[in-house]
Amino acid sequence: MEEPTLILASPRSNYHAFLPISLMGGFLRELSEHLRIKVWFAFVAAYANFLGTNSSVDHVLGSFLSLKRYPERTLHRWAKYYGPIYSVWLGNQLFVIVSEPGIAKGLMATHGAVFSDRKEMFIKSQTVLVGRGITASPYSKRWRKHRRIASLWLSRKAVESYTHVLDFEATDMISHLHRDCGNGMADVNPQVYADQCSLNNMLTITFSFRTDSAHHPMVALALRLSREFMNITGPVSNLVDFVPILQRLPSSMRCRARTLHSELVNVYGGLIKEIAEKMQAGGEVQDCLVKTMLLRKEKEALDELDVTMLASAFIIGGIETTASVMQWFTALIPAHPHVQTRAQEELDRVVGRDRLPTVEDEANLPYCSAIVKEVERCHNPFWLGTPHMANRDSVYGEHLIPKGTVVVLNTWTMHHDPERWGSPMEFAPDRYANEQLHSSASAKLPNPKERDHWIFAAGRRICPGMLVAEREIRLTVSRMLWAFDTHPIAGKPIDLNEYDGESGRSPMPFEVRLRPRFPGVRKILEEESERWRIGSTSHC
């Protein structure tokens, strides 16, 4: 393909007006001399033409309109044209878009000391998380401290210590679905059950608290806050993040961000206060992230916002993500009955019908594991992950990447590479038939092209929750397959293309019929529920 021309200024455009003078001078000259990164402005120019105007506002709006709803699809189109690494200016921010495993590993892992910083985005970092909560923290001493504290609750040893919680919540979810499925006669939306399961896991780990029903007020509240967070923090779709003047003006986005910050402080800060008061009064509080933080508050010099935002990051990071994968699994299965049958044959062979599948069975359920990986490849909850930022000028291959550049992992393109994944749009778990590694281990493979998928991103900021996420998802998926035949409902097609959510990607609301596979399912679920019943403690 002929290389596209590097257009830094078109006769019809005056977009230079958006670049700071310093960038205009030294930096752009350097770019044109040293950099073969392709700068994309064609769409902007086309948009201006379309409007019959060359006004600056139109140019800026043009790129945002294109990136607003499904930015991953736009970035994918550009990747096909501009190659595996290209750059885009949005307002005053230079982005580098990486769409190839080798480059992703090279930048984010091999050169992790340079590419592990975070841009302090106006909405997400400055306004909602006020620079805390690991996710938003710059690559600094504070981030290292928060990451170390988070690891106390997300490491392999920690996950082993609370696997009984994941086990209980998975059983509870299947039991509730069994109760509500009308023996295969009722139309059920499984999404709320997955949401509650993920939420309960995170609430227990973070606050030693769980909800006892999907109607508990905390379920709707936590899900609303999580969804609002995802919706207003899209990595490349917030105009206000990249046009500094807008940050000083009142806007609905700024208002939503401030409201969300206050709600996180009220809701999760409120739970933390209750735990602190209980501890001060000498009451017993089960081990959880908040208890750990409160006990180390002085030693680790954590202020109240640190504790609140780190706890919020666990709830936000751990709900829509895992729940989304479980939901996509249930949405995909009715359209692929042969996949369901094969997985059930494996479960009958390995587990039998006298007990539920457990964590110990995982290694012997390669087809169930392949299904989970394929769901994750096809439906990454965050196609663009959380962008990293270069903390110094560097040259990668022939590309100069200046300090302050935001690096986005374009996982949509990486997950749909036809050379690695023949017929990439097809849901075909068989492509993972020989992949026995957990995703956490696969992420460490020396050859990044062999990695299973990129949903947990890469490098020093790789998702620290991947061990708990994998265990939770594998347990729920294998138990769903063990307990039910999932069927589509005539006249209620499931949309596998559209998304619900503006940056997190969940399926649109859908319903299925769940038919228990054999009469013994009820008895086993009742026995398991009884064994695990631990009673819930309400903090609300």
Ligand code: HEM
């Ligand atoms: C399927 C489930 C999940 C997916 C797809 C996912 C994905 C991600 C991604 C893409 C990142 C950004 C990594 C980067 O900056 O390069 C991230 C960060 C993070 N995730 Fe997850 N995540 C999942 C589950 C969880 C769970 C269960 C937790 C539990 C608390 C969690 C906690 C976090 C935290 C704290 C960070 C911030 C890390 C940092 O900035 O250093 N995630 N996750």
